[in-house]
Amino acid sequence: MIEILDPGLFSTIQDLGRKGYQKYGVPVSGVMDFISARLVNMLVGNDENSALIEFYMKGPKLKFHSDAYFAIAGDVRAKLNGRDIHPWKRYKASSGDVLEIGTISSGSYGYIAFSGGINTEPILGSRSTYLRANIGDKLKSGDRIPLGSHYNLPRLDYIPRSLIPKYSNSVEARIILGPDDDHFTENGIKTFFSSEYTVTPESDRMGYRLKGPKIEHSKRGPDIITDVVPLGTVQVPGNGQPIIMLADRQTTGGYARIGVVITADIPKVAQLRPGGKIRFKEVTIEKAYEELMKIENRLELIKKLLYGKLIYIRTSVSGRTFDTFIELMYDHL
Structure with a gap:
């Protein structure tokens, strides 16, 4: 078991998401950066879908009430009992030890995985927090979180430096055009693919609101009959400013969808922070599948x-x- 002494800026319990319930109006939620989360779970011998702590910008301070292995993902400094430790390396904590995570240097989201995973009660097959539906809550001081006991530690206790994910605040995101591209003029689509957009402070786990050159709608306008919102959907409301829908997105929406960010590029988009820059490049569905593979x-x-x-x-x-x-x-x- 671990106890939260200080939750940091915004820390929640997440796994890879609550899949299979979108048809009932339940969002998937789950981690923002699936690559980092899966890697750090591997490092402590967990299933890649095991629940862990996701933190935004500044990590939590916590106390161990039982022995456990743990590892941290992210470009962040940390201390165990006041001594510096490194991310992307496995450590063993003893009961009574205190782990303190600092502020992220690059990227925006980090993760803490524990051997056995976080063992809270699943809801609809997932331990992911989804605040808008009151499924779980932000971590707060005094929370006590149970850990599982089933894991299989790998031989290597670190991720080699050259294999560690790199975070940039300026990225190119590859896009599959549509399905509502007929709601945009030719000039509007050209603007979208030729312009640089900035992540605004009004961004969160639900979606990143961008600011940049206005994307022009066709005579069909910005609204559609409510339709599905896949991960990475780029909606463009009447103001012509795109919104990238992410982990906590709603299941359906009524704004025209100019494109969808390919799954392979979701982690680098999610790791942008306010002020980050993004450009878009069109690719085919076949290319999107190839990059995911x-x-x-x-x-x-x-x-x-x-x-x-x-x-x-x-x-x-x-x-x-x-x-x-x-x-x-x-x-x-």
Whole structure:
């Protein structure tokens, strides 16, 4: 069990989301950056969907009431009993130890995973917090959170530096155009793909409101008959300013959808902070699938590396960098 001494700026319990209930009006919610969350769960021997703590900008301070392994994801400094520790590395805490997470240097979201995962009662198959429906709550001082007991620690206790996610406050997000592109003029679509937009302070886990050149609607206007809002949907209301819908998005919406950010690019978009810059690039559905498969394959390779089934080598040739994973065939040794 852990006890929250100071919740930080905005900390919640999340997993990969409450899937299968959108048809009933229940949002998916879940972590904002699925790559970081899955990696840090791997590091402590958890299932990748295990619940953990997600924190925004400034992390929590907490006390362990039982022994546990833990790891932190994010570009952030931390201390265990006053001694500096590093993110992306596994540590063992003893009962009575105090962990304090500082302020994120780059990116906006960080994670703390515990061996066995957070073991609160699931609601509709998930432990994710969704504040707008009063499913869970923000963490607060005095909260006591139970931990699970089932985990399988990998051999390696850290993520190699070159495999750690990098966070930038200026990104290019790849987009599948539509499905409501007929609600925009040719000039409006051109503006969308040729302009730089800024993340505004009115952004949150539900969606990032952007500010930039106005996107012109066609005669069909900004409104549609209420329709589905997938993760990454870019809505453009009457003011012509795009909104990227993220983890806590509603299940349906009535604003025209100019495009959808591909799943592979959701983490880097989610890690933008207010003032961050974003540009959009059109890609095909086939390209979106290809990029997602690259991420899934890479995560699987990192998992095998952690469990000692692969050797990882990074090389540079003529200014180009290559990552090589070599599988160890123990049966042939």
